[in-house]
Amino acid sequence: MTRRTRLLVFAVGGLGLLVVLVIAMAGIPGFGGGLHPYRDRAVAAGLAQRTPNVVASVNFDLRGLDTFGEELILLASVLGAATLLRTTRTERRREPPAPRSLPSTVLAGYLMLPVTLVLGLDVVVHGHLTPGGGFQGGVVLATGLHLLYVAGSYPALRRLRPLDWYEYGEAAGSGLFALTGLAGVVAGTGLLSNLLPHGSFGSLLSTGTVPLLNVAVGIGVGAGVVVLLAAFLEAEVATR
DSSP: OOHHHHHHHHHHHHHHHHHHHHHHHHTSOOTTOSOOHHHHHHHHHHHHTTOSOHHHHIIIIISHHHHHHHHHHHHHHHHHHHHHTSOOTTOOBOOOOOOOOOHHHHHHHHHHHHHHHHHHHHHHHTTTTSSOOHHHHHHHHHHHHTHHHHTTOHHHHHHHOOHHHHHHHHHHHHHHHHHHHHHHHHHTSOTTOOOSOOOSTTOSSOSTTHHHHHHHHHHHHHHHHHHHHHHHHHHHHSBO
């Protein structure tokens, strides 16, 4: 494809996107107005599903299919990055260089590792009650593991994250999300419908399927980010 052809394709696509954006923005209510239909419906749905964190209700009750699509986008991104960063014929594996971290950094890394993992689990488990959820908690868990790398112990990080387990974990998280959604179809209430008992407002075991979907997302996102970071680290640290 020539440069002129690429510019033409970009111009056509950009013009189409501009038209769509202008049409969408023309329908936005005026700033500071009193008409907020999405907000009103989201809060009402959150209260109906006994979900204190309205954002979690939006993610899993109002737009659960979109959330599942975002999960699959992450899965495709990890797969693409791992494919692009795989070892080529001109490269070979090597032992990582000796760590050069300061003693204070090493101590902080090892001390903060369990704290960060507990925090990530808390964000996932309480995502339906307080700000947070599976996406945020999954990222905290994945980056928490890599405090070992910050502490200068790449071999310890390798032992703590056998990649086969995390690849299975990413698939398991996406699969659990899909099965939870299909359970609504089997029950006759609809795809990704909130079909479990809602429980009491503010209790840990409440809000129906929202906690289960949060856990599924947490597993998928956490495992996916670990695999993604592993691909970059292996290419940078352990490949010649």
